[in-house]
Amino acid sequence: MSTNVSPAMAGDTTHPHATNDVAIQLQGISKRFGAVRANHDIDLTVKRGTIHGIVGENGAGKSTLMSILYGFYQADSGEILINGERKKIRSSKEAIACGIGMVHQHFMLVDTFTVLENIMLGAETHSLIEPSANDARGALQALSDNYQLSLDIDAMTGKLPVGEQQRCEILKALYRKAEILILDEPTGVLTPQEADQLFKVLDALRKQGVTVILITHKLREIMDITDSVSVLRRGEMVAHLKTSDTNSQELAELMVGRELQVQDFRRKTPLPAGTENGIEVVDLSLRDAQGKLRLDKVSLQVKRGEILGIAGVAGNGQSKLLEVLSGITSPDSGTVVINGHTITADKPINPRQLREYKVNHVPEDRLKLGLVKAFTAAESSVLGYLHQEKFSWRGLLQLSTIKNLCKKLMENFDVRPGNPNLKSASFSGGNQQKLILARELEKKPEVLLIGQPTRGVDIGAIELIHQRIVAMRDTGCAVLLVSVELDEIMALSDRIIVMFEGRVVGELNGADADKATLGLMMANAHESDAA
């Protein structure tokens, strides 16, 4: 597909004067960070009272653009018009004064404060807390009635579920009289049900004349709720479209700049009856240091040549399961047989032994467990294997071997830039992930444990990662996949189990799974129907 530039369809006007119904207009915004061109000559027009989506891959410049609008960064050139007036936005304070509110991807809340304290922070009406709080209480009551945003404002913020924390952020913006609300990847941390609720709120806001900008990489959300959408690619606006005139496929291709194949990765033919298990878990339980039960009698099997997807809202035991299976944590009770080797509480195992047993692990948090940010790519590419003689002979690093291997990994997995001497931190998330995947898959595992393989990874890289995982399965590897992305789970898994509060609450065949059922299982709300 060609670079489809169709300027400003959404606003239908680029004249700065005829702007009565235009809330935001950006003209020729450019921003460089050193040699990187984060935003280049960006135009954007957003009509008042609409929901406008901005999509783009990671690093396409979405966040930079919104940071410019919210006063975090200054544009090198270009103009910002709010309600038709030229504005200079140099700080959050000035953005707030322009009526702009922002709900950040990582919430900007003080966990030890109550919701009320968080909301009034910085917008107190009085120099003492109590009168300010009383004023805020009244105003919030009116706001939550208006927009169906119910929330216990005296609750401790850090203890609320993320959906409610997000509502607190929205209220915070509205309390500051925001007429333009920017949401940065708002559904990344929500269950499908929480996301639906959020969209109801956004819809109510739209009806009241609030302008919403929704930044996301989830095209389904764009299609569901936005009125118009702009696509960013490598710092440039490549399209402004009416949502009703486009579809997910077109948007995805605009984002990536090339055609994408729609693939169904699930097994076409069932496994033969007697296929042995690569992983067999029986009644596995685990308590954390605080004594809280994190895994509660989990049982599951993964056959060789099968991908088992584990769905669930983050924090319901999936991470702990991965930790136990990969030998990082020892179980309290239960048995794990992994690639023919038994692990119990009395007979723990460590990750290195497991690697020798051809069990490889691509951890969920690549920056914490996958690589060392300050190491070069070459150093990160041998983490966990340094004891092997070819990498360290009598304690001396075999630098050229390590570098050559890293180079080979980078070629095989299309890691860019392909330079083993660069610091791990300077690669994009997708390329870091590809490097880790390359390191583990190159060992030809018989059992593969993989957590959040595409978190923060762009579409192009997702395609490659998915293909490689499926290729492993096709060679007979048993794959256990943990992901909070339902689309990913559904695209890859031959079988899906759902975890809730450390228990397995449901199991589905990959072919039978749909989002609604999985969503209910993830909230453990399906049982009443089943019973």
Place this chain on the structure above:
Amino acid sequence: MPDWLLAIFNVLDDALLPTMDATLRVSTPLILCAMAGLFSERSGIVDISLEGKMLAAAFAAGSVAAVSGSPVLSLLAAIMVSVSLAMVHGFASITHRGDQVVSGLAINVLASGLTVVLGIAWFRQGGQTPSLDSSARFMPIDLPFVEAAQSIPFFGRLYSEVLSGHNLLVYVGFAAVWLTWWVVYRTRFGLRLRAVGENPLAVDTAGLSVGKLRFSALVICGLLCGIAGTYLAIAQNAAFVKDMTAGQGYIALAALIFGKWRPLAALLACLMFGFLDAIAIRLQGVNVDFSLSLFGNVWPIKGEVPVQLIQSLPYVLTVVLLAGFIGRAIAPAAIGVPFSKER
């Protein structure tokens, strides 16, 4: 009143009251410093330079009092010096996002060296400032009705002997605790102060300046350290003596952590440390001679009380109690991390 009760009161009067009196005196600089540290650390700036600021302030107070003879002028000078050092700390750790511990340590080393060098250069008394007349010092003041209260056993004497008869700065120290509590928990500034120590990004996106808030906190920190230093040089003592803070800034910091960064709990911790110190002072040179029977053995205990042992108690207690007995002290979440907008 029955005789036995009177007897108990008499014992308390003789043993406890003087110790309590001494406790208040030695606790005052700890309390002022702990409150100073509370402002700084609640805003997210680690402050190990309480010690250095207090020392420099003490020297400033001693010097100005020796030259001018005015305690108020000395207090102002001490506060000025201490606030200036706090601003140096702020410049390094807020403006330039330097390491807060390194900056604090630098201030401590600077204060320890510079006070002696300047002291020798100006007064030629081996680093000490000249001894002061009482007119140049903060002298004890009697609270009202002291005469009348004297005759009431225990409670009356508690009032007249323990609470009354301190210099103004002791009362300022206690007022500072209440004021700190009020500012931190009741005012808009306090709300913002607590927020900036927990999540500065939240403060920034709420349209407030993280730097301004942290600098304001450091100004208050400097002010309180200045009062503490003044107390040491021209209220509790009559001259500045080389290294006269003797680690009290660190003890105050320990008390602050002990009190989980809360004013009243920190006050209690300071009083406990002060009490141990007061006991150590009272037991100095006391001889004991008795036997202790334990596990069927009789242990003769005889000789001078090892004061060093009691003096080391605050430190030992800090380590032992912080290691688990009082529960984990959860620091402000953003403490020690320089704020940067870049993500």
